Amino acid sequence: MPMTMIEKILARSAGLEEVHAGDTVVAEVDMNVLIDLQFAGWVTPLRIADPERTAIVLDHAVPAPTVRDADGGPRARRFARDFGIDRFFDVGRHGICHQVIAENALARPGQVLTCTDSHTCAAGAYNTAARGIGPAEVVGVLCTGRTWFTVAPTIRYELVGELPVGVGGKDVFLHIAGTWGDATNHNLEFGGEGLASVPMNERRTIATQAAEISADFATFPADDVCRRFLAEHGAGPGEYEPADPDPGATYAAVRTVDLSALEPHVARPGSVSGNAVPISQVETRRLDQCFIGSCANGQLDDLRIAAEILAGRTVAEGVRLIVTPASQQVYRDALRLGYLGTLADAGAVVTNSTCGACFGYHMGVLGAGEVCLTASTRNFRGRMGSPDAEIYMASSATVAASAVAGRPVDPRTLLDREHSA
Amino acid sequence: MTDRWTITGRTWVVGDSVDTDAMYPGYAMKLDVPEAARHVFYALRPRWVDEVAPGDIVVAGRNFGIGSSRPVAALMRHLGVAALVAEEFNSLFLRNAINNGLPALTVPGVRDLVSEGEELTVDLEHGWARAGDRRVDVAPQPPMVLDILAAGGLLPRLVADGYLPAEGAAS
Structure with missing residues (x-):
């Protein structure tokens, strides 16, 4: 068989x-x-x-x-x-x-x-x-x-x-x-x-x-x-x-x-199942924390696209952008390629490699009432800190662009500049 | 019934997709098991840990235990929970229950069978669940799984098989 x-x-x-x-x-x-x-x-x-x-x-x-x-x-x-x-x-x-x-x-x-x-x-x-x-x-x-x-x-x-x-x-x-x-x-x-x-x-x-x-x-x-x-x-x-x-x-x-038909997506807080929509359909929220990292999206290409989007731009006031490379090797490569400098210049906090903020253990825990957009793995209630925080989930590109805007935005609006330049 | 795999207890009923973070939050991973066990269902059902009693059964809906590998079963056992019964288990969560010596059985429709506070009886070996005069037949746990449970979990089993020293049984 x-x-x-x-x-x-x-x-x-x-x-x-x-x-x-x-x-x-x-x-x-x-x-x-x-x-x-x-x-x-x-x-x-x-x-x-x-x-x-x-x-x-x-x-x-x-x-x-x-x-x-x-x-x-x-x-x-x-x-x-x-x-x-x-x-x-x-x-x-x-x-x-x-x-x-x-x-x-x-x-x-x-x-x-x-x-x-x-x-x-x-x-x-x-x-x-x-x-x-x-x-x-x-x-x-x-x-x-x-x-x-x-x-x-x-x-x-x-x-x-x-x-x-x-x-x-x-x-x-x-x-x-x-x-x-x-x-x-x-x-x-x-x-x-x-x-x-x-x-x-x-x-x-x-x-x-x-x-x-x-x-x-x-x-x-x-x-x-x-x-x-x-x-x-x-x-x-x-x-x-x-x-x-x-x-x-x-x-x-x-x-x-x-x-070919896909657009950037966002998952709403709580779970991803039956709870993720194209970004054009998601509500506008003021973001407190943006996170790029984890086993899913702390890879070198995640840091590269974040650096491309953030080059010459600034993280919005009132937003924390935390970037955690997925390994020491990713950290060293991103350092040599200049990504970490670009991210830090834009106002991001670059941490050492760890599972850290993704599981609410250290390096970026959320407080009550805060709204986070994360590129990490999981958006359960309480996953990244307070059970009274809300965790939205998207790609590293979407998180980087949204950190600049202070609310969830389609990263293609910022990537276009790169590709037409 | 005196069958060793027949378990009877008062039930606590939770919903669908109750995840591991709801039972074993990240901050509780910084604590030893007795303290961490104080935080099971901390946001979902505050103070539940004061109400649950040894011998009780936790009944859940679909997709029970989606999430992390953190051993929720160790906390449940510390609280004296006798068994987990769900319409459907996440497979990692089910493995963790068995490997930590906590009996678990999938019973589709269990929430139609029992309401919270009522008594439920499950039989892991023969595959059935009963509340009052209502009974449903389900797939039993395979002998391999019952063997692990009979040893009190995988670590005591490894002690018995000579892989771990005797103090390994404690965890």
Whole structure:
């Protein structure tokens, strides 16, 4: 029986000829990623499955904002040293785990990757069956090298047309979330002739955000664009075996997204599902905080487009624009390319790389009554601070343009200047 | 019924898409479990933590637990919650419940079956839920899941299997 992309990967990892929706399988995990929060209640295992299939990334609370977080650091360092885990990304060579996974090609086509964080589906951009599994299960995979999955039905998204200037992966995702709502207990599979116009950073934004419609896995094919990216980051074509869906595979639904017709989108506060609209339809709000960052939208291209929009402009009075690079590598690249200077000159606050403001932990917490427009992952009530703050969500381009205007605006009005100059 | 996977308790009923931030807010991640547990449903149902009693069951609507990997189940267990029952679970949230030793069962239509405060009985092994004289049959939890729950969660299971030292069972 033909298989979807995710069914193929899970069949291979479980050593089975075929798996289909509804099956529960035990899969070998190719890479298991631990984050700093894991080390708060840490018990050192007596033995682990494989240090080569393990990575540790300090990301959520670095540099430590509390003593509790600070106490985790030495535990992580000791564990990495004692168990010979070379892929240890300590403060200074750290980043948000999903960015570090991408930069180091820890996620490869056709493989299975697990990590504590819920946005682990991000690595589906590289044709990887990747998902968040929670702190206890990460310890389980660390010890045994495997875990179980119940295979969910797959929804296929056929991308057609071309992504217009000023419209990004965030807008594609918000269109999907706004149009079709939650995909709870479903996998997402992306493909179609329009995919070639979607660069890897935008694919990762889309895959990351799949968690926000409650999906399990979200995977893209390993096309030429993907293979080139992997080669640039240290994984040659001989080092993985991509999984393409079989013709005739069974899908719960097949949905077409016309990229050419998309405009920038905004999600209203609370959730993205059934709650995102084209920016021309969103109400005008006075903004207190604008945030560009997170695993979804703290990538180098997010900082580039923000710098393009903010060059020679100023953040509106009364607005805080916080920019958090997704990794130390992104920070250093953006520094060399001049983006950070442009952003700071415009009045943005550039922070160190961390999950920070996205989860309301540090580096930009919202107060009661404040309105935020964020390019980060999640707009739940209370997510970024006070439950009485409101969080709207949009692309980095939209957030940058809106920081200048002091209210949500279509970034294409400001990008036009760049492109006509 | 004396079946070990049959759980009876007084119910608390919440709505659709109750997310992890509503149960385990970011600021509570700076606290140890007993303190963090004081903040479950902090904005959705203030003071609920003073009203919930050991043995109670939390009943929810669709898409229960969308969001983060933070282990809400550890807080629920600290409060004495005996089981989570929902019309539909987010898969990460369900995994976290099982792996933290908190019984959980998907029961489509459960909010038509029970109103808040009424008693609900669920059977994870045979797959049914009952309130008064109303009963619905649902998919049972697979044996693999019951094994993890029987051990008290994944970490105690790893202790039993010789992967973690005995003090690992505490977490």
